[in-house]
Amino acid sequence: MTTSTVDSPARRSSRGGRVLRYVLLVVVACVVLGPIYWLVTSALKPTADIYTYPPTWLPNPLHLRWANFADAWHAAPFGRFFLNSLIVTAIGTVGEMLCATLCAYAFAFLRFPFKKVLFGVLLGAMMVPGHVTLLPNYLTISDLGWINTYQGLIFPGLGSVFATFLLRQHMLTLPGEVLDAAKVDGAGHLRTMIQVVLPLSRPMLITAGVITLVAKWNDFIWPLIVTNSTNMRTVPIGLLFLKTQEGYNNWGAIMAATVLVIVPVLIVFFFAQRQIVAGLTQGATKG
Numbered sequence: 034m035t036t037s038t039v040d041s042p043a044r045r046s047s048r049g050g051r052v053l054r055y056v057l058l059v060v061v062a063c064v065v066l067g068p069i070y071w072l073v074t075s076a077l078k079p080t081a082d083i084y085t086y087p088p089t090w091l092p093n094p095l096h097l098r099w100a101n102f103a104d105a106w107h108a109a110p111f112g113r114f115f116l117n118s119l120i121v122t123a124i125g126t127v128g129e130m131l132c133a134t135l136c137a138y139a140f141a142f143l144r145f146p147f148k149k150v151l152f153g154v155l156l157g158a159m160m161v162p163g164h165v166t167l168l169p170n171y172l173t174i175s176d177l178g179w180i181n182t183y184q185g186l187i188f189p190g191l192g193s194v195f196a197t198f199l200l201r202q203h204m205l206t207l208p209g210e211v212l213d214a215a216k217v218d219g220a221g222h223l224r225t226m227i228q229v230v231l232p233l234s235r236p237m238l239i240t241a242g243v244i245t246l247v248a249k250w251n252d253f254i255w256p257l258i259v260t261n262s263t264n265m266r267t268v269p270i271g272l273l274f275l276k277t278q279e280g281y282n283n284w285g286a287i288m289a290a291t292v293l294v295i296v297p298v299l300i301v302f303f304f305a306q307r308q309i310v311a312g313l314t315q316g317a318t319k320g
């Protein structure tokens with residue numbers, strides 16, 4: 034009885050802390066998932082139901098309008114937009130990760146003059162807003178004759194300071210004994226990187242790759258500037274085609290098109306989430 038009486042306040046405190054954590058998690062989940070829920074339900078509502086006040090959080094099953102997706106798909110050439118986004122995102126992500134991996138390996142394991150100075154410049158570039166480079170990049174692409182082309186959409190984004198920094202910091206945490214063993218076996222830098230470093234860096238590579246992929250899929254400003262024809266537009270710009278200049282918008286179709294745009298990213302995240310968590314929890318603080 035005495036032990037139970039002494040322990041009960043501690044158990045109640047622990048139980049109260051657990052309940053508080055669950056409440057906070059529910060609140061955060063509502064904040065994060067609330068807009069997504071509203072997006073998906075609005076994609077299935079008639080326009081009149083979207084404008085109702087107070088809003089209807091549970092759509093009427095008898096009024097679900099699946100035609101919103103067909104309206105969105107046919108209101109603009111979304112097939113072409115998706116193809117452009119797939120090409121730009123796939124090639125751009127592979128190219129950016131290849132450049133980032135090679136640069137990260139060089140900064141982590143190679144010796145060359147002014148290595149620390151160059152890495153400091155690289156870190157400084159992370160502090161420069163991306164919009165500052167829009168005009169120089171546009172003038173360069175224009176001089177090359179790459180306006181309204183896939184190479185114009187892809188090449189300016191191949192250099193990623195963030196991915197290079199993330200991978201370099203991770204590579205510095207790899208066990209030196211494994212790298213020394215590769216050198217003893219006669220492996221050069223390229224073989225060491227492919228057969229030793231990259232397999233050990235898989236979670237971080239997937240993490241950086243997903244971040245890069247999402248950024249390229251959602252990129253709006255650069256494709257808007259460097260393309261001037263409908264056939265070269267990407268899906269974020271394609272959403273603008275659903276808005277009318279008169280101010281009346283078919284929000285059901287717009288929401289449906291937005292769902293179509295975010296679904297590929299959600300699928301990628303669903304399959305890569307374990308690797309992302311593993312990559313983010315690995316130590317990357319060694320300098």
